[in-house]
Amino acid sequence: MNYNIAVIAGDGIGPEIVREARKVLDAAGAKYGFTLHYTDLLMGGASIDVHGIPLTDETIEAARKSDAVLMGSIGGDAKTSPWYQLPPEKRPEAGLLKIRKSLNLFANVRPAYLYEELKGACPLKDEIIGDGFDMVIMRELTGGLYFGERKTVEENGEKKAIDTLTYSEGEIRRIAKRAFDIARKRRKKVTSVDKANVLDSSRLWRSVVEEVAKDYEDVTLEHMLVDNCAMQLVRDPKQFDVILTENMFGDILSDEASMVTGSIGMLSSASLNETKFGLYEPSHGSAPDIAGKDLANPIATILSAAMMLRYSLDLDEAADAIEAAVKQVLKDGFRTGDIMSEGCTQVGTAKMGDLIAERIR
Numbered sequence: 225m226n227y228n229i230a231v232i233a234g235d236g237i238g239p240e241i242v243r244e245a246r247k248v249l250d251a252a253g254a255k256y257g258f259t260l261h262y263t264d265l266l267m268g269g270a271s272i273d274v275h276g277i278p279l280t281d282e283t284i285e286a287a288r289k290s291d292a293v294l295m296g297s298i299g300g301d302a303k304t305s306p307w308y309q310l311p312p313e314k315r316p317e318a319g320l321l322k323i324r325k326s327l328n329l330f331a332n333v334r335p336a337y338l339y340e341e342l343k344g345a346c347p348l349k350d351e352i353i354g355d356g357f358d359m360v361i362m363r364e365l366t367g368g369l370y371f372g373e374r375k376t377v378e379e380n381g382e383k384k385a386i387d388t389l390t391y392s393e394g395e396i397r398r399i400a401k402r403a404f405d406i407a408r409k410r411r412k413k414v415t416s417v418d419k420a421n422v423l424d425s426s427r428l429w430r431s432v433v434e435e436v437a438k439d440y441e442d443v444t445l446e447h448m449l450v451d452n453c454a455m456q457l458v459r460d461p462k463q464f465d466v467i468l469t470e471n472m473f474g475d476i477l478s479d480e481a482s483m484v485t486g487s488i489g490m491l492s493s494a495s496l497n498e499t500k501f502g503l504y505e506p507s508h509g510s511a512p513d514i515a516g517k518d519l520a521n522p523i524a525t526i527l528s529a530a531m532m533l534r535y536s537l538d539l540d541e542a543a544d545a546i547e548a549a550v551k552q553v554l555k556d557g558f559r560t561g562d563i564m565s566e567g568c569t570q571v572g573t574a575k576m577g578d579l580i581a582e583r584i585r
């Protein structure tokens with residue numbers, strides 16, 4: 225089988241980690257009999273440098289025509305990069321938000337799993353870690369504060385900035401269904417996270433989620449306030465199976481969940497619409513401070529590539545093989561700097577990609 229993959233390597237460590245993911249994908253293709261045809265697309269700072277804007281319409285169309293999009297990371301150092309002298313809507317991040325919205329990628333799936341081998345990198349105490357934990361954050365990705373009307377006005381000689389948080393019933397319902405569907409294939413528990421003691425959007429969120437839950441009697445639903453959830457994630461992360469939440473809360477909680485698993489360098493993500501199409505990217509950023517130094521951990525991108533095979537291309541066996549190869553490399557004691565611990569062998573970005581690809585062949 226042949227598939228067309230749009231590749232957005234992006235900025236910072238993006239090109240290095242995507243190169244390793246492609247290496248691993250090609251190894252899986254050779255073994256399981258499929259070929260991926262890659263088309264490189266520009267987004268973020270890389271697109272600003274060429275086109276003056278972070279995402280062109282042509283790029284969106286090329287991505288739309290592909291079977292799936294594999295992405296590295298976008299953005300630079302906000303203090304030193306000239307990209308951040310531009311108005312906000314022309315900065316690298318605006319490209320990412322625009323592609324999410326244009327392709328209707330409303331469901332962002334971020335699994336946070338503690339590998340047995342990485343217990344040493346987890347900052348929590350042993351009695352909290354126990355047998356480890358395994359959760360999925362289902363983050364709404366095309367609504368809420370990120371996409372509400374925003375402006376800065378001047379009133380009585382003083383500047384005032386306004387951001388708006390809006391959710392419609394339909395937007396809540398479709399992401400809630402996704403969360404329940406995933407929970408059904410796991411430990412059958414959804415924790416819906418909101419701020420219903422303060423926000424109207426959260427009160428609507430809660431009532432729609434309850435309505436959706438009626439169609440999933442085999443799945444347990446609980447509601448949790450976001451401040452409590454932030455605390456529970458470090459107090460007792462084992463209690464979570466699927467966390468369902470709106471855009472901004474999901475952004476924050478997924479970073480927290482990643483740290484609890486040892487390193488943000490391990491956290492993959494899939495952004496999906498109503499079809500099989502998706503955009504796959506690590507949950508971490510472009511880490512400009514270590515870009516080009518062969519220091520970045522490519523595993524989050526490699527695991528995102530595995531999600532791409534599973535969700536968009538139905539190549540489950542190959543996806544399993546990639547995930548198993550990652551586990552095996554960790555078992556064999558290889559680590560990038562971010563997850564390094566005593567007695568292990570530290571390797572760079574490219575070597576880590578080689579080691580994982582070898583274990584697939």
Ligand code: IPM
Nearest residue numbers: 298299317320321475507509
């Ligand atoms: C993420 C990132 C983005 C977000 C930024 C780069 C706009 O933090 O994917 O979590 O906030 O969604």
Ligand code: MG
Nearest residue numbers: 475476479507
């Ligand atoms: Mg984030």
